[in-house]
Amino acid sequence: MNFKSLQIEMAGPVAIVTLSRPERRNAIDESTVEEIGRFFESPPQEARVAVLKGDGQHFCAGLDLEEHARLRRTPVQFMRMCQRWHWAFDQMQFGGLPIIGALQGAVVGGGLELAAACHTRVADTSTFFALPEGQRAIFTGGGATVRVGRIIGPGRMVDMMLAARTYDAERGLQLGLCHEIVASGQSFARAMEIAQAAAKHAPLSNYAMVTAISRINDMSTTDGLFTESLMAGMVQSGPEVAAGLDEFLQKKGRRLEVTQ
Ligand code: 1HE
Structure with missing residues (x-):
């Protein structure tokens, strides 16, 4: 598979998937979401577990706002785009390959939607969670109303967006946005440990x-x-x-x- 915005590497039975647009803080543009969906729709046969991480200091800054502004999408085009995100993240959540998210820095907007489609989320102390859609005059479109709403509850999700809250890793752990916190810079190493152990399950x-x-x-x-x-x-x-x-x-x- 040839990708532009993802790097794929195999470490034994673990597929390491890296979002590789650090200059854009791993923001998700149209081709990135297609690549995510294609990879998780048919991962390599030998992959038993995947680890998903972002290149650089941040996991993912959400929707590519530069592309969004440039394309000036009509309502129908934006609806269709959201449905491609739903398709891609469904491949992750229901495709059958366990995915361990290695979180750090920004896990915001569409980045939180991406993280919520991972099965286990390891954060480091630099991690923060937000849904800043209201501040950008848009709404969630990558599944947050379903996935994040189910994790933290719909009432809290409304509050999180309306009151423009940014949760640190500790608060994220209390709410279920992540499942473990490790020292700064250590989330990938810990995600790999979990992945290697889970790869031994039937x-x-x-x-x-x-x-x-x-x-x-x-x-x-x-x-x-x-x-x-x-x-x-x-x-x-x-x-x-x-x-x-x-x-x-x-x-x-x-x-x-x-x-x-
Ligand atoms: C971007 C994006 C982006 C950074 N799209 N280009 N998401 C957001 O509202 C989050 C917007 N981003 C930020 O708040 C910050 O960039 C971060 C907290 C993630 C990182 O801060 P920092 O200081 O490390 O980086 P920076 O200087 O803000 O950004 C570095 C570059 O990345 C800069 O470009 P440059 O050309 O000036 O170097 C930024 O413009 C670029 N960049 N984030 C495009 N998101 C399916 S609907 C989902 C709806 C949403 O996801 S809404 C939430 C969108």
Whole structure:
């Protein structure tokens, strides 16, 4: 795959995906969103987990405002553009490849929408979260009303935008915008640790985690429980099941330890 705004590198079973427009603080233009969607729609066969990071000090500054101003999109063109973002971020959230986001600096606007489509988010102490759409006279269009609204709740999302709040990493952790905070500059290293460990899980277990849980959350109780049982049955058919259980029963598997 040939990309302009993404760099892809394999580290064993981990695909490292880097947004590489640091001169624009990794803002997302039309071609970047297409590249994100194309990559996660058909990642390399050998990839078991992906780590997504931004080049430079910032994860992502959201919509490319320079391109947006230049193109003077009509309402219909902007609607269509938002739908391409939805398509791309759906490939991330539901494509089946676990994605660990390595956050630092700005995770704002469309950058927060991008982060919210990652399955695990590791922030460093420089990370900050905002939805400054109101300040730019636009509205969210990359899925924040759904993904961020579900993480922090719709009422808080309204407040976050209306009161123009910028949350630091600590507040983001309390609200679920990130799942762990590490020292400045360390989010990629920690994301890689998580990714390498998750890559050892049975692929079907990972598939179930990243595709089923949020879908089930959208269902009624009976549909959710039924879908869970189907998914559990599918995972149970994987070739690694016997080995995984045997490892535990033979007392070779690692015992659980408390983590952050
Ligand atoms: C950009 C963008 C961008 C920076 N589009 N070019 N997003 C925002 O409202 C965030 C806007 N950006 C910022 O608030 C700041 O740039 C940052 C806090 C992210 C970084 O600050 P800093 O001091 O490191 O960099 P800078 O000097 O502000 O920017 C460096 C360059 O990146 C500069 O260009 P230059 O030619 O003057 O060097 C900036 O113009 C450029 N740059 N951010 C284009 N976003 C699907 S709808 C989603 C709706 C949204 O995402 S709204 C939120 C948009």
